[in-house]
């Protein structure tokens with residue numbers, strides 16, 4: 001048997017001295033690395049850290065009034081890289097992020113989105129839905145698509161193709177891309193930016209404008225930037241914990 005394949009991969013990379021001194025591993029070990037980055041905090045710190053995270057996230061709001069103030073691209077890149085650490089079905093990482101700051105591309109996206117929204121808001125089959133949205137004050141007009149400095153368009157890869165055209169299946173795509181998007185929204189918020197999770201009434205035009213293949217399905221547009229000086233947000237409330245948590249606890253002995 002090939003010696004390299006018979007030793008732990010992470011040990012081989014730091015091999016100093018004769019191979020005979022290194023412990024043999026099972027094949028299972030050879031596919032693993034140590035969980036070296038896990039940090040065990042004292043429990044009091046953990047409570048504080050989780051409470052701080054809750055406070056930060058509770059202060060996030062979806063914003064529709066964007067400033068045109070530029071955003072440093074490094075922030076966007078870091079946040080997208082954070083999103084791409086998300087867990088995914090069979091680790092397929094079935095996502096693609098198209099980052100748009102080009103004014104001409106933003107204008108094309110706005111034009112197509114507003115066409116789709118005009119049909120949505122005027123449609124007879126969508127009237128109940130439109131009524132349910134009234135409290136948010138949304139309309140077919142989407143100026144933020146041109147004004148915000150960044151549109152991050154997220155695509156779900158339904159499958160992938162290798163160089164030679166070999167098709168690979170992807171698993172739990174919606175769940176995986178949803179998790180990555182959640183991390184992205186959180187990262188942008190914690191970096192000091194605001195976002196709008198915008199889903200145009202139809203989205204296929206995004207493949208054409210952004211030159212993405214048909215096995216990628218537009219997931220949503222994350223409009224990203226700073227809020228306009230006097231930005232306002234809808235007055236909404238969130239459910240109380242007892243309305244969305246049930247606990248099955250073991251009885252104390």
Ligand code: IYR
Nearest residue numbers: 117133138139140199200201
């Ligand atoms: N895409 C439309 C309608 C809309 C749909 C949902 I669900 C919302 O939460 C908000 C709006 C629009 O963006 O105006």
